[in-house]
Amino acid sequence: MLTRKKEGDGGTPAGRFGLLHVYYRPDRQLPPATRLPVEPLTPRSGWCDDPGHGRYNRPVELPFAASHEKMWREDRLYDIVVVLDCNLYPAVKGKGSAIFFHIAREDYRPTEGCVAVAPDHMRLILSRIGPGADMLIHA
Numbered sequence: 001m002l003t004r005k006k007e008g009d010g011g012t013p014a015g016r017f018g019l020l021h022v023y024y025r026p027d028r029q030l031p032p033a034t035r036l037p038v039e040p041l042t043p044r045s046g047w048c049d050d051p052g053h054g055r056y057n058r059p060v061e062l063p064f065a066a067s068h069e070k071m072w073r074e075d076r077l078y079d080i081v082v083v084l085d086c087n088l089y090p091a092v093k094g095k096g097s098a099i100f101f102h103i104a105r106e107d108y109r110p111t112e113g114c115v116a117v118a119p120d121h122m123r124l125i126l127s128r129i130g131p132g133a134d135m136l137i138h139a
Contacts, residue, residue, distance in 0.1 A: 005087065005096040005113075007051055012113050013096060014139035018085035019129060023071060025079045032080055032123050035130030041078065045071035049097040057087055057097035069098050077103050080122050084115075084135060101135060 005013040024031055026040040043062075048055040050067035060068055071078055078100075086099035096113065104116035115135065117125070 005099075007049070007094045007096055009096075010110075010112050012111070012115060012137060013086055013099060014137050015086075016134050016136050017099075019082050019101065019133045019135055020085050020088075021083040022126065023078070023081045023083070025072070028076070028079050032126045034126035036082070036126065036133070041071050041081075043072045047071055047098045051093040051097075056093055057091040075105075076119070077105065077116070079103050079119065080126070082126070 005011065019036060022032060022034055022036050022038045023041045023045070024038065031038045031040070046060045046062045046064050046068040048058055048060045048064065048066055048068050050056060053066040055064075055066070059071075060066075062068070062070065071081065080103055082101040084099050084101055087095045087097065091097070098114075100114045101122075102111075102114055102116050103119050103122060104111075108116075115137065
């Protein structure tokens with residue numbers, strides 16, 4: 001379920017979203033313990049956020065000509081990042097992309113639409129979930 005989400009609006013969508021896939025920074029830590037699929041990020045990891053592109057709201061390899069988000073970040077926010085089943089199957093152009101569950105800033109400043117928690121909390125949550133787990137986000 002996805003409600004009132006537009007690309008670039010900065011808001012977190014309300015609904016129930018599956019936790020699908022985990023990416024992590026292998027140069028900074030070991031993979032998180034979880035039963036979800038886990039994959040290391042690389043400096044070439046990206047995510048397409050261009051509603052006009054055929055790879056919209058999908059992982060891409062950099063360099064990538066269309067608008068995209070770099071998954072290999074200098075900050076720690078994507079040291080662990082979980083793909084949420086938000087506007088993926090099918091990806092409706094303009095309804096939001098790159099809505100992730102990731103590491104929070106130390107001061108917990110808002111994200112640009114994602115859900116974020118402290119690193120220890122992320123590892124604890126991931127250790128207790130597996131395929132079929134959902135995140136419920138209230139408006």
